[in-house]
Amino acid sequence: MASDEADSYEVESSASGERQIVAFSLGTETYGVDIASVREIIPIQRIVSVPRAPSFIEGIINLRGRVIPVLDLRKHFGFEQKKGDPNQRIVLVEAGSESIGVIVDAVSSVLRIPDDSVEAPASVIVGPEIEYINGIAKIDKDLVVLLDLTKIISDAEKKTLKETDLRSAVVQ
Amino acid sequence: MTKRSPSTEYTRDLELLLTEVSELLAATEENLVALEKAPNDASIIQEVFRVMHTVKGGAATLGLKEAVEVSHSMENLLDEVRSGTRSLTTPLMDALFSVVDYLKEWRSALSERKDPPSPDAVLETIHGLQDGGGAPETAGTASETSLPGPLLQRIDSALREGRSVHRMVVSFQADVPLLSVRCFQILTLVEEAVEVLGSVPSVEELENDQVKDVLEIYLVSDDDGEDIKTVARANQDVRDVVISKYQSRGQKSAEAARGKDPGETAAVKRSDLGKTVRVDVGLLDFLMNMVGELVIDRTRLSQIASQLMRESEMSGIGNEVSGLASHLQRTSTELQEGIMQARLLPLKSIFSKFPRMMRDLSQRCGKEVTFEVWGESTELDRTVLEAIDDPLIHILRNAVDHGIEMPEDRIAKGKDRKGHVKLSAWHEENQILVRVEDDGAGVDAEMVKRSAVKKGVITEEQAQKMSEKEAVAMIFLPGFSTVEVATEVSGRGVGMDVARTNLERVNGQIEVKTKVGAGTQITLRLPLTLAIMRALLVKCGQNVFAIPTSSVEEVFSMGGLTVRSIQGKPAMNVRGRVVPLISLEGALNNSMWALNGQKYALLTRTNDQTLALGVDDLIGEEEIVVKEMGRLLSRLKGIAGATILAQGDPAIILDVTRVI
Numbered sequence: 128m129a130s131d132e133a134d135s136y137e138v139e140s141s142a143s144g145e146r147q148i149v150a151f152s153l154g155t156e157t158y159g160v161d162i163a164s165v166r167e168i169i170p171i172q173r174i175v176s177v178p179r180a181p182s183f184i185e186g187i188i189n190l191r192g193r194v195i196p197v198l199d200l201r202k203h204f205g206f207e208q209k210k211g212d213p214n215q216r217i218v219l220v221e222a223g224s225e226s227i228g229v230i231v232d233a234v235s236s237v238l239r240i241p242d243d244s245v246e247a248p249a250s251v252i253v254g255p256e257i258e259y260i261n262g263i264a265k266i267d268k269d270l271v272v273l274l275d276l277t278k279i280i281s282d283a284e285k286k287t288l289k290e291t292d293l294r295s296a297v298v299q
Numbered sequence: 300m301t302k303r304s305p306s307t308e309y310t311r312d313l314e315l316l317l318t319e320v321s322e323l324l325a326a327t328e329e330n331l332v333a334l335e336k337a338p339n340d341a342s343i344i345q346e347v348f349r350v351m352h353t354v355k356g357g358a359a360t361l362g363l364k365e366a367v368e369v370s371h372s373m374e375n376l377l378d379e380v381r382s383g384t385r386s387l388t389t390p391l392m393d394a395l396f397s398v399v400d401y402l403k404e405w406r407s408a409l410s411e412r413k414d415p416p417s418p419d420a421v422l423e424t425i426h427g428l429q430d431g432g433g434a435p436e437t438a439g440t441a442s443e444t445s446l447p448g449p450l451l452q453r454i455d456s457a458l459r460e461g462r463s464v465h466r467m468v469v470s471f472q473a474d475v476p477l478l479s480v481r482c483f484q485i486l487t488l489v490e491e492a493v494e495v496l497g498s499v500p501s502v503e504e505l506e507n508d509q510v511k512d513v514l515e516i517y518l519v520s521d522d523d524g525e526d527i528k529t530v531a532r533a534n535q536d537v538r539d540v541v542i543s544k545y546q547s548r549g550q551k552s553a554e555a556a557r558g559k560d561p562g563e564t565a566a567v568k569r570s571d572l573g574k575t576v577r578v579d580v581g582l583l584d585f586l587m588n589m590v591g592e593l594v595i596d597r598t599r600l601s602q603i604a605s606q607l608m609r610e611s612e613m614s615g616i617g618n619e620v621s622g623l624a625s626h627l628q629r630t631s632t633e634l635q636e637g638i639m640q641a642r643l644l645p646l647k648s649i650f651s652k653f654p655r656m657m658r659d660l661s662q663r664c665g666k667e668v669t670f671e672v673w674g675e676s677t678e679l680d681r682t683v684l685e686a687i688d689d690p691l692i693h694i695l696r697n698a699v700d701h702g703i704e705m706p707e708d709r710i711a712k713g714k715d716r717k718g719h720v721k722l723s724a725w726h727e728e729n730q731i732l733v734r735v736e737d738d739g740a741g742v743d744a745e746m747v748k749r750s751a752v753k754k755g756v757i758t759e760e761q762a763q764k765m766s767e768k769e770a771v772a773m774i775f776l777p778g779f780s781t782v783e784v785a786t787e788v789s790g791r792g793v794g795m796d797v798a799r800t801n802l803e804r805v806n807g808q809i810e811v812k813t814k815v816g817a818g819t820q821i822t823l824r825l826p827l828t829l830a831i832m833r834a835l836l837v838k839c840g841q842n843v844f845a846i847p848t849s850s851v852e853e854v855f856s857m858g859g860l861t862v863r864s865i866q867g868k869p870a871m872n873v874r875g876r877v878v879p880l881i882s883l884e885g886a887l888n889n890s891m892w893a894l895n896g897q898k899y900a901l902l903t904r905t906n907d908q909t910l911a912l913g914v915d916d917l918i919g920e921e922e923i924v925v926k927e928m929g930r931l932l933s934r935l936k937g938i939a940g941a942t943i944l945a946q947g948d949p950a951i952i953l954d955v956t957r958v959i
Contacts, residue, residue: 173948175842175948175949175950175951176841176842177928177935177938177951178842178887178888178935178937178938178951179887179935179936179938180932180935184931184932187928187932187941187949188949189803189943189947189948189949191799191803191808192802192803192804192806192808192926192943193926194926194928194929194942194943194949195929196928196929196931196932225929225930225931226929227929227931280931283931284930284931
């Protein structure tokens with residue numbers, strides 16, 4: 128089973144049969160995203176809230192002259208809020224032509240994960256979150272949830288459209 | 300030129316003069332720097348002389364004696380240089396620069412309607428030079444019968460250079476009022492067209508109202524001077540103009556040696572006006588705002604079109620409206636681009652002051668620096684120009700102060716004694732690049748790291764892990780300076796962090812490449828054009844919002860205005876109109892009637908209804924650069940985009956006409 132899954136990921140993995148991920152923590156869990164989609168990691172800076180934006184969008188930041196929306200993963204996953212923690216970081220992710228910041232509790236490290244340690248999410252998790260998960264990696268005793276941020280962002284976009292359309296309809 | 304309303308006419312003339320003087324001074328400054336490099340270039344001296352003469356003439360007609368005195372004294376100095384009785388020493392150059400400085404101050408004082416500064420210090424410097432230098436003051440009190448000495452000398456030297464000198468005799472109508480002023484006008488007109496060697500009566504004599512029936516002008520011209528004749532004749536007070544070739548001793552032999560084209564001089568001429576007009580920036584802003592409104596209307600139109608198309612019986616009209624909307628879109632886009640083009644200015648408008656600045660800087664630092672400028676005709680939006688002016692000053696200062704080493708150090712390192720700083724600009728794809736390069740010491744990454752650790756910006760371990768590139772990038776962090784003691788030259792004012800913020804506001808970027816011992820290269824990447832609008836910055840709760848001024852009809856303070864209630868909803872009386880009053884912050888949070896002591900209200904229009912929007916505070920009106928927020932936030936109602944404020948924080952641009 129495990130080896131079958133590994134095969135299906137071979138397209139994205141490097142020749143040596145492993146992938147590199149940026150690991151970060153959110154609550155008590157460790158998550159990881161493909162290093163190729165991470166542009167940079169920056170400390171929390173002033174985030175200006177955007178009126179009428181969906182609630183999981185924390186606001187916008189000025190990143191060297193570019194205005195970038197920032198998404199709060201805690202809010203997105205329905206975790207409780209956490210503010211003012213100096214370990215919090217914004218992980219800047221490229222999704223398509225868009226750049227989006229994602230607030231995480233702390234960035235731990237860059238991990239090399241052998242492909243054969245990745246399992247399909249279905250074997251561990253059930254629930255609506257599952258569609259955002261590429262797989263679960265087992266490293267020593269820890270589990271790292273491999274997130275599909277691109278999917279999260281494109282869904283966020285759809286949600287934004289729905290919410291704003293709804294709101295316009297209500298107001299008009 | 301009858302003086303029906305002397306005061307307004309005087310003001311207008313003064314303004315014209317001041318504008319002209321500012322251009323002339325900029326050109327002169329460049330010429331002086333050029334002259335310092337090529338002290339034997341007679342054409343530059345001539346050009347500077349000519350300019351000073353124009354300044355003096357202009358100032359004299361308006362009775363501005365400070366400028367007359369100062370420019371006159373500069374003319375005298377230049378005259379001595381030109382005639383060879385004085386050589387171009389550094390103190391002399393400094394004196395010439397100080398005259399330009401004085402005239403700049405004088406100009407800005409007058410343009411602010413203040414009293415001009417006292418010219419005593421400048422005059423003293425010049426007189427000090429003249430006393431010490433021992434050059435005799437050749438006063439223009441020559442005999443009436445023959446030409447005055449200095450003029451004769453000038454004519455002779457022109458003839459020796461093989462140029463052809465003409466004598467132009469202008470006679471005036473009888474009973475011309477203010478003959479000296481007419482003479483002056485003619486003289487200035489002629490000077491605009493050709494090089495004038497001198498006149499009888501001389502400018503000095505004209506200033507003292509010493510006039511004769513005719514004005515003789517000695518000028519250099521390669522043709523027979525018919526054009527100039529026409530120019531002079533155009534004045535209605537002129538009766539006749541006669542031009543003849545001036546003959547003198549040695550004229551024949553001189554003619555053989557002729558061949559140099561006086562047009563091809565290195566000096567900055569001011570005659571290349573081209574097909575351009577001056578436009579008030581206010582007018583451009585107004586046009587921009589109008590286009591802004593057009594864009595809003597266009598959006599409304601497309602919305603109406605799509606609404607119509609949804610209703611089947613209206614779909615025909617809907618299609619037509621939609622076609623109209625897309626045509627309007629094309630036209631307004633082109634219109635907007637056209638106006639953006641009109642806002643372009645050559646980089647020269649900020650570059651022209653740098654040679655002088657670099658000269659002063661290197662002198663003050665005791666360094667020897669050659670400064671080169673390339674591509675100053677490259678054009679940029681004026682907002683971008685404004686944004687890069689201070690950063691460039693800072694970068695150039697750094698180059699001299701921190702970059703270029705002292706001459707001894709350079710020799711010790713096997714480098715040329717003179718440091719080299721190059722400022723260049725060019726067009727690359729859809730960007731303009733401006734680069735400052737120096738061949739100085741470069742930025743030492745280790746030193747930057749040490750300084751950063753000391754300041755607590757990074758820890759020791761972080762420093763060790765950091766790459767050289769990352770370390771150098773730290774110079775852009777706020778409050779970061781590797782120099783322990785702030786020097787007079789660069790340790791103050793804007794730092795690299797401000798330079799970076801300035802650039803980012805206009806969608807620009809800044810890059811550093813450096814090599815220890817070899818030099819530093821700083822490149823500014825700038826957009827060709829920008830989406831710029833004027834906006835009102837307002838405060839609502841914690842947030843600052845930008846509201847396009849085109850959508851605000853009026854702003855008023857809430858103090859003194861009574862808020863009434865109509866059907867339980869707040870409204871106010873604005874000069875007889877009853878206008879619903881809503882809270883902007885509330886409206887954005889879907890509780891628009893929740894007023895809580897807003898200090899100001901903006902009058903705006905939405906769906907043909909006038910509305911008053913309450914805001915907590917007004918910050919001011921600014922030109923802002925519109926930035927995209929990405930697809931995720933692009934469809935929010937009433938939110939037009941974002942911008943970056945002067946402090947570097949982002950702010951939302953509201954389309955207040957669609958907030959409700």
